[in-house]
Amino acid sequence: MSAPKEIINRKAKFEYHFVQEFEAGIALTGTEVKALRQGNANLSDAYCLRDGKFLILKSMYIGDYKEGNMFNHENRRDRILLLRKPELRKIERRIAEKGMTVVPYKVYFSDRGFVKVTIAVAQGKKEFDKRETIKERENKRELDRIRKIHK
Numbered sequence: 694m695s696a697p698k699e700i701i702n703r704k705a706k707f708e709y710h711f712v713q714e715f716e717a718g719i720a721l722t723g724t725e726v727k728a729l730r731q732g733n734a735n736l737s738d739a740y741c742l743r744d745g746k747f748l749i750l751k752s753m754y755i756g757d758y759k760e761g762n763m764f765n766h767e768n769r770r771d772r773i774l775l776l777r778k779p780e781l782r783k784i785e786r787r788i789a790e791k792g793m794t795v796v797p798y799k800v801y802f803s804d805r806g807f808v809k810v811t812i813a814v815a816q817g818k819k820e821f822d823k824r825e826t827i828k829e830r831e832n833k834r835e836l837d838r839i840r841k842i843h844k
Contacts, residue, residue: 706798711814713813714814716810719774721755741796749772750810
């Protein structure tokens with residue numbers, strides 16, 4: 694079975710304006726990596742918190758590995774994100790600003806086979822921003838439909 698290309702938190706782009714993105718490694722157990730390869734994960738409820746000298750990914754769901762036994766992992770345990778100190782300092786400075794937060798956006802496998810997480814320093818959208826996003830998406834869909842008809 695081939696590994697899924699990526700697991701994306703689609704709701705994040707709708708709820709937040711992404712200011713800056715970072716690529717982070719993630720500390721996982723063996724059964725978690727195998728479950729990710731099966732595509733058994735979800736980022737919709739996940740969020741990041743600063744805990745001492747680490748950035749922690751909380752509430753990310755990674756389902757049980759089917760062939761795992763009593764050594765299977767907890768589904769929603771806290772996971773440490775692996776970032777360099779300068780990146781951590783940049784993130785820390787950004788989230789100190791009012792209204793900024795860190796959102797996990799995408800989980801994928803790198804070319805070397807490592808699990809990577811794309812996190813974004815983001816600012817929450819207001820209600821009118823969300824409506825604007827919906828209008829843009831509908832306009833783009835309508836234009837694509839018109840172009841397809843006229844080809």
